[in-house]
Amino acid sequence: MAENLTDKKDIYVLGIESSCDETAAAVVKNGREVLSNVISSQIDIHTVYGGVVPEIASRLHCENINGVIRLALENAGMGFEDVDVIAVTKGPGLVGALLVGVSEAKAIAYALNKPLVGVNHIRGHIAANYITHKDLEPPYVCLVVSGGHTHLIVVRDYGSFELIGRTHDDAAGETFDKVARAVGLGYPGGPKIDKAAAGGDPKAMEFPRGEVKDHPYDFTFSGLKSAVLNHINQMKMKGETIRVEDLAASFEASVTDSLVSRTLRCARENGLNTVAMAGGVSANSALRKAMQDECDKAGLRCLYPEPVYCTDNAAMIASAGYYDFLSGRWDDESLNAVPDLKLSAD
Numbered sequence: 001m002a003e004n005l006t007d008k009k010d011i012y013v014l015g016i017e018s019s020c021d022e023t024a025a026a027v028v029k030n031g032r033e034v035l036s037n038v039i040s041s042q043i044d045i046h047t048v049y050g051g052v053v054p055e056i057a058s059r060l061h062c063e064n065i066n067g068v069i070r071l072a073l074e075n076a077g078m079g080f081e082d083v084d085v086i087a088v089t090k091g092p093g094l095v096g097a098l099l100v101g102v103s104e105a106k107a108i109a110y111a112l113n114k115p116l117v118g119v120n121h122i123r124g125h126i127a128a129n130y131i132t133h134k135d136l137e138p139p140y141v142c143l144v145v146s147g148g149h150t151h152l153i154v155v156r157d158y159g160s161f162e163l164i165g166r167t168h169d170d171a172a173g174e175t176f177d178k179v180a181r182a183v184g185l186g187y188p189g190g191p192k193i194d195k196a197a198a199g200g201d202p203k204a205m206e207f208p209r210g211e212v213k214d215h216p217y218d219f220t221f222s223g224l225k226s227a228v229l230n231h232i233n234q235m236k237m238k239g240e241t242i243r244v245e246d247l248a249a250s251f252e253a254s255v256t257d258s259l260v261s262r263t264l265r266c267a268r269e270n271g272l273n274t275v276a277m278a279g280g281v282s283a284n285s286a287l288r289k290a291m292q293d294e295c296d297k298a299g300l301r302c303l304y305p306e307p308v309y310c311t312d313n314a315a316m317i318a319s320a321g322y323y324d325f326l327s328g329r330w331d332d333e334s335l336n337a338v339p340d341l342k343l344s345a346d
């Protein structure tokens with residue numbers, strides 16, 4: 001079945017994503033051309049609780065997934081019979097949420113007798129760059145910054161990844177969300193801090209740039225988070241008003257410095273001239289600008305996906321699934337969700 005497919009000129013992958021709070025499906029041609037990209041976000045519901053409630057997420061995926069897949073096929077002008085491969089996020093993520101997508105994908109693949117590929121969500125975020133940048137090919141450095149992950153990676157090949165640095169505590173996106181909550185901006189915090197910071201002074205407050213002893217490529221954001229919370233408490237105790245714009249811009253300057261400096265050092269030390277970013281936080285305006293400016297100075301190419309492909313979506317899963325499929329990395333009916341799936345795991 002699969003051998004015949006690799007001889008086929010064009011390969012259409014149906015991608016399914018349900019690892020957190022977006023139910024998503026997409027059809028992607030040859031890993032790069034998006035024919036449809038449907039995302040049903042649960043954010044409004046989780047906002048009421050100030051964060052993602054896992055059981056609610058699973059139930060909503062269950063309720064919405066059939067409709068989302070139907071719409072993705074309809075928007076692509078295709079039926080199930082036109083799809084060649086079913087790709088689904090198998091991890092990392094919330095186990096109950098992942099199981100909805102995995103079970104759905106298994107049922108579709110079984111009913112259609114088509115190949116099934118379980119995709120690593122982090123590799124999916126990286127693959128979002130192939131959709132936006134049609135000429136991008138490994139090797140390159142990729143900074144993955146999302147709600148759950150902060151990984152500095154050398155992408156050696158489509159299926160070969162070397163983890164160079166990672167966070168020792170909170171992920172970058174998690175830090176944005178916590179700081180936003182502390183200043184009353186609500187959930188999800190990243191886009192709200194981004195907007196507020198646009199009108200602020202990044203030098204107004206001096207927040208720490210976290211370093212991890214003996215691990216120059218690793219990240220730590222807990223000291224920064226505490227410094228911001230202390231600042232807020234002190235201002236409240238003195239009865240002074242907090243300038244949210246300045247706080248947001250100063251906080252972003254600290255996060256951005258940590259992320260950009262390590263990413264550029266990684267590119268330099270590995271002799272790579274392309275730097276890519278991925279994940280929800282790579283939609284951040286200050287981070288994009290700082291990374292672009294530093295890459296320009298160093299003569300490096302700086303890439304990031306269009307905003308819709310930075311946050312969770314199924315087109316990136318279909319793209320990563322396409323490359324997994326081409327390299328023979330597909331699954332059988334025993335595919336299961338792996339909530340703590342590592343980047344290097346097959």
Ligand code: KG4
Nearest residue numbers: 146147148173190191194280281284311312
């Ligand atoms: O990649 P993603 O959708 O989900 C995970 O795999 O975690 O990332 C979500 C995270 C959230 O923490 C959100 O606050 C953050 O990405 N985010 C942003 C921006 N847009 C989303 N952070 C900073 N600036 C943004 N514009």
Ligand code: ZN
Nearest residue numbers: 121146311312
């Ligand atoms: Zn994600």
